[in-house]
Amino acid sequence: MNWLKLINNEAFKEWLINTGSSSTLPQGDFRLDPFGSSLRKFNNAHSWLEVLANTGVFTPTGRKSQAISDLASAELLKSDENFSDFGKLVYDKWVEYSIPAGNSNYEIHRCLLIISASFNESSSVYKDYYSRWLELRKIFSFNFLITNKVYLYLFSYLDKDAIGFNPFQFIKSLNLSETDFASTVDWSSIKTHYSDATVNTAVDKYESTINGYLSREGRSSMCIAMELFNSNQSERETILTEIGITSPELDVLNNILTDIKPSISVFQRIYYGAPGTGKSHKVKEILKGKEARTERVTFHPEYDYASFIGGFKPISEKDPVSGLDEIKYKFVPQIFTNIYIDAWQNQFQDYFLVIEEINRGNCAEIFGDIFQLLDEGYEITPSNELASHLTKELTKKGHNGFTNGKMKLPSNLSILATMNTSDQSLFPMDSAFKRRWDWEYIPICYTPIDDFKKKNESFDFKIDIKDGNEYSWIKFIEKINLNHIKNNQSLGMDKCIGNYFIKPDTDKTISLNPFINKVIFYLWNDVFKDEENKVFEENTTYEDFFPMNTNGKTKIKELFDRIELKPIQSLEITEDDTQLRQVAEDNEGIDS
DSSP, X not given: OOHHHHHOSXXXXXXXXXXXXXXXXXOOSOOSOOOXXXXXXXXXXXXXXXXXXXXXXXXXXXXXXHHHHHHHHTTSBOTTSSBOHHHHHHHHHHHHTTOOTTOGGGHHHHHHHHHHHHTTTTOHHHHHHHHHHHHHHTTSOHHHHHHOTHHHHHHHHHSXXXXXXXXHHHHHXXXXXXXXXXXXXXXXXXXXXXXXXXXXXXXXXXXXXXXXXXXXXXXXXXXXXXXXXTSOHHHXXXXXXXXXXOTTHHHHHHHHHHHSOOOOOOOEEEEEESTTSSHHHHHHXXXXXXXXXXXXXXXXXXXXXXHHTEEEEEEEEEOTTTOOEEEEEEEEEOHXXXXXXHHHHTTTSOEEEEEETGGGSOHHHHHGGGGGGGSTTOEEOOOHHHHHHHHHHTGGGTOSSEETTXXXXXXXXXXXXXXXXXXXXXXXXXXXXXXXXXXXXXXXOOSSBOTTSOBOGGGGOEEEOSSSOEEEHHHHHHHIIIIIITTOTTTOGGGOXXXXXXXXXXXXXXXXXXXXXXXXXXXXXXXXXTSOOSSSOTTOOGGGGOSIIIIIHHHHHHHHHHTTOOOHHHHHHHHHHHHHHHHHHHHHHHHO
């Protein structure tokens, strides 16, 4: 149904009369750009700022006071006619990418660099424009908005509270789709519906004012830039084709886009492998620099839905009348709910939830029906207590994380988890839960460079048992894993020891005590305790390794001998002998 037929009510009539009575129509809160009477797009401002940068003097064309006011509102200039910090950052970016001042063909480029800079600096105004653009895109496609620009301006005026009515918020509450909006606004139908002279005057004023903006390119350039910023690489290529931009402008724009990270889509990934393969380290590397927007939790057998999502808990509060402390039960949100709200309230930032040892908890119980959110675009109806909390934190504050009683995972919230394959018998995951995740196996690496072309830090780890020798950690796990675990059909790779199973000292040395307490205990208790093996002597108990400095040292040396692990010095001598023998054989061949 056409949106005008739905909004043509008495409240809208009174709103039109009230707002249309002033000499200048009041704009509402839904703005998409900073442009004013002297700043209709950034190309002229670019020329003014170039002169300011070169001479230190601000000399705009037209009325100077208005230019200062408009550029200050755009956060590019201070009232004392000097660059703001944000304005200097933006101007330097324009220079860095060789954007020619005054050339209107580079307006999208300027807007894109402004949007990008706003997420690196505290420029809330452009973040607000960006959030509103995303709000529009929930209703309309990019092509519709750029082709039918009237709506880019119309909603800026309709989002105005007057006499207790806001037309734009009313339209949003109807949950309309793009098909409910024609390519043009039928202003005459509004006048026909009300048949009121005062309404006619107001409608004519709105039509004239908005039509006067349609020839301006500033707002559409800003919206194109925001769409490019919010898109992935494939989507960007489609947009550039649709808007018909060509070289040399296309080349410069592609250079900018190459340096701007595409907005990520939500993803869920589980990193799995044997104990100590570096799963948590990999996650830490991925999230380096994003710690402030990352929450971590470790699952365990006692962890449940209330611990992860939230639940009612007794809270002590002082009664405002009696002044006495009273116990009340209130919904207390937990880690998932908190980061869900944070992500929706800050849609211009990426957020990350890290779940360590995900399979040590009962995922079906912990996630409950929330696990359905892991399907992209899927919505669920939360419990009454969670719904009440989300209403307070999101709906009443203008965010979209709880619309029509439904939750939907925000596109800037990713969930990363780690899983030891040796623990998968604790709480097996069902197939419905598993298929909602991407899976990445982290292998054990026995070479100096790993599969990701990075240095294998564990390659230099040494075991020092205080017998006058040092032993290679990498050789130790290689012999244990490949010769004694992998080839045992009842064990397999799940029980192998990973590169970072134990943390060495600062000099990359693994000393006797932690080696026995962690490595030997794991091998004896979790791997070989009930298995025939050649690692431990028959009838050996873990207590046989104590006291460590006497019995432990002897037992470790005997174990190394059984698995044929030689000291590092012996390995080097053996390698040197092999090289000398090869040289001798080569020389012998030459002499003959």
